[in-house]
Amino acid sequence: MAEAKKLSGAGLRGQSAGETALCTVGQSGAGLTYRGYDIKELADKAQFEEVAYLLLYGKLPNQGELNAYKARLKSMRALPEALKTVLEQIPADAHPMDVMRTGCSMLGNLETEQDFTEQHDHIDRMLAVFPGMINYWYNFSHHGKRIDVETDANSIGEQFLWTLHDKKPEPLHVDVMHASLILYAEHEFNASTFTARVCASTLSDIHSCVTAAIGSLRGPLHGGANEAAMAMIQDWRSPEEAEAEIMAMLARKDKIMGFGHAIYRDSDPRNAIIKEWSKKLSEQVGDEYLYAVSERVEAVMWREKKLFCNADFFHASAYNFMGIPTELFTPIFVCSRAAGWTAHVMEQRANNRIIRPSADYTGPDSAEWIDIADRP
C-alpha cells in the first residue's frame, strides 16, 4: 500500500516566505484586499485599469490619471511584425497558454528590458499587448484570419473580446470582463506569483519573470482549473446528471476542478461575485442547464466534502456564456494576473535578497563509490 502523503509543512503551507504591501488573502475571515481595498468594492465600482494602476503605481488614479493611463495602454497595442511571424508558426492544436508563454518570451527578445528603470514601460506594454497577441494567434491558426489588434476598444476587457470575435462586444460582456479581470488581478504569494518573485530575486529581466509565471499558472491545480472545470461540466445536461457524475467522481476520489483552496477555508470571496455575473449571463443567453448544473455541483460538493467553489469554477460558465472557447480561459487569467505578477516583481526588486530556501535531506547518509564496470 502506498505510504500516506505527508501534508504537514508540505508545499510551504502556512509559512511566510516574505513581505508584501499588495494584497491580503483570508486575513479577515474569508476576505481579499488589494492595497487595503476590499475586492467586493473594487469589483463593483472599479474598471480593471484602475485596479492595475493601484497595484502598479501604488494608489487609485484620479480621473485624469486613469484617462491618461488608458490612452497610454491603448497606444501600445500594436504587435511587432517579428512577433506576428512567430505566432503564425504555432500550430492550431497548441495550447494557448503555451502560445502566451512563447509570445511573452518573444516580446522579451524584441523589446528587452535593459535596465530596471524601464520596468513600468515594459509592464504597460505587456498589459496592452497580451489580449491582442493571443487572439491574433487564435484567429490566424483557427480561421486563417490576420486580425487588426489596434482596435477602438476602450479597455483591456473590451480589447480581449473585440480581438477574439473581431467585432465590438456588447456592453454587458465588457462589464463582466472588467469584474473578471479585477477578481483575477492579484492574490498574494500564490504559485505563479511566487514563481515570478523567485525569478525576480535573481535580478532577471521582467519578461523572464512573467514567462516563468505563465508556465506556473498553466497547471490545472492553479489557473488551468477554469478550463478543467468547464471540460468537466460541459456535457452534463441536467442538475440530476451532474449530481450523479460528481458522486461517482468523489467515490473514485477524483479531484473536482474549481473547488478547494490552499488558503481560504470556508469560501473564496471572488466566487459570489463571478457567480452573480454567470447568473446574469445565463439569463441573457437563455441557458437551460449550464448554470443550474454549476449550482448543483456547488451544493453537492459542500454537502459531501465541505469544499467550496474557488474563483475558477463559475468563471467557466461565465466565459462559456460569452462565447469564449474553453482553451482561452486561462490566457484571460494571464491578461489580468500580469498586473499582480509585475507589481510583485517590482516589490521584490525594491527590497531584494535572492530567494533560496533549504531542504530537509532524506537521502542516504553516505554512499560508497562503485566503478562503472562493477555496478550491478
Ligand SMILES: CCC(=O)SCCNC(=O)CCNC(=O)[C@H](O)C(C)(C)COP(=O)(O)OP(=O)(O)OC[C@H]1O[C@@H](n2cnc3c(N)ncnc32)[C@H](O)[C@@H]1OP(=O)(O)O
Ligand atoms: C483561482 C486560481 C486558483 O489557483 S484557485 C485553485 C484552483 N485549483 C483547483 O480548483 C484544483 C482543485 N483543487 C485542489 O487541487 C486543491 O484544493 C488546491 C487548490 C490545489 C489546494 O490544495 P491543498 O492546499 O493541498 O488543499 P487542502 O489542504 O485544503 O486539501 C487537502 C485534501 O482535501 C481534498 N481536496 C482538496 N481539494 C479538493 C478537490 N477540489 N476535489 C477533491 N478533493 C479535494 C483532497 O483530499 C486533498 O488531499 P490530496 O490533494 O488528495 O492530497
Ligand SMILES: O=C([O-])CC(=O)C(=O)O
Ligand atoms: O492563492 C492561490 O493559491 C491561488 C489563487 O486563488 C489565485 O492565485 O488566485
